Amino acid sequence: EAQVTQNPRYLITVTGKKLTVTCSQNMNHEYMSWYRQDPGLGLRQIYYSMNVEVTDKGDVPEGYKVSRKEKRNFPLILESPSPNQTSLYFCASSPAGGNTGELFFGEGSRLTVL
């Protein structure tokens, strides 16, 4: 089954404790992206990647890091989480470099930073 898989789905952590949210897709998509969803703000792009070893900042990259060592994986790293990073995070992938506009989303990872 074609899918984007995120882990963990739910996480409660404390300020400053490094964490990684993994994302994996099995559709051989070149393009991958991370979004955060907050009430009243919709979805905002954090980082994206056009292909392996190619990443770039989205609209709200502060406090996040990403890497793209393999085509299928695109982990989101919070080196020192803060409460304002409490949010619902979505990983997405797309064929054709994202040019189609059709994104395939994971089920989301709800992160709470205390």
Next chain:
Amino acid sequence: GDSVTQMEGPVTLSEEAFLTINCTYTATGYPSLFWYVQYPGEGLQLLLKATKADDKGSNKGFEATYRKETTSFHLEKGSVQVSDSAVYFCALRSYGGSQGNLIFGKGTKLSVKP
């Protein structure tokens, strides 16, 4: 910059009622327009899209027409079902923005009562 404005929810309808969710956009050039749907506990999935003026996107009984003169892409369905209860996001892909990025509206929550 480019932006998407959706009617605020929540919208509550009875089964078989007519649905309209308004969406207007601001963009330079000729964006592609999308409606995504997010069912409870799931990630977003593409519902329909239109890539040029006067195009009509349709899927699962939902329709939206790309109106360049009014910069709108309103979502409609003639007879909603309980299973349509979800959050609906209007989005655009601007060719001036970061590659592959979609700009999302804030979402409209629809609840359909039996």
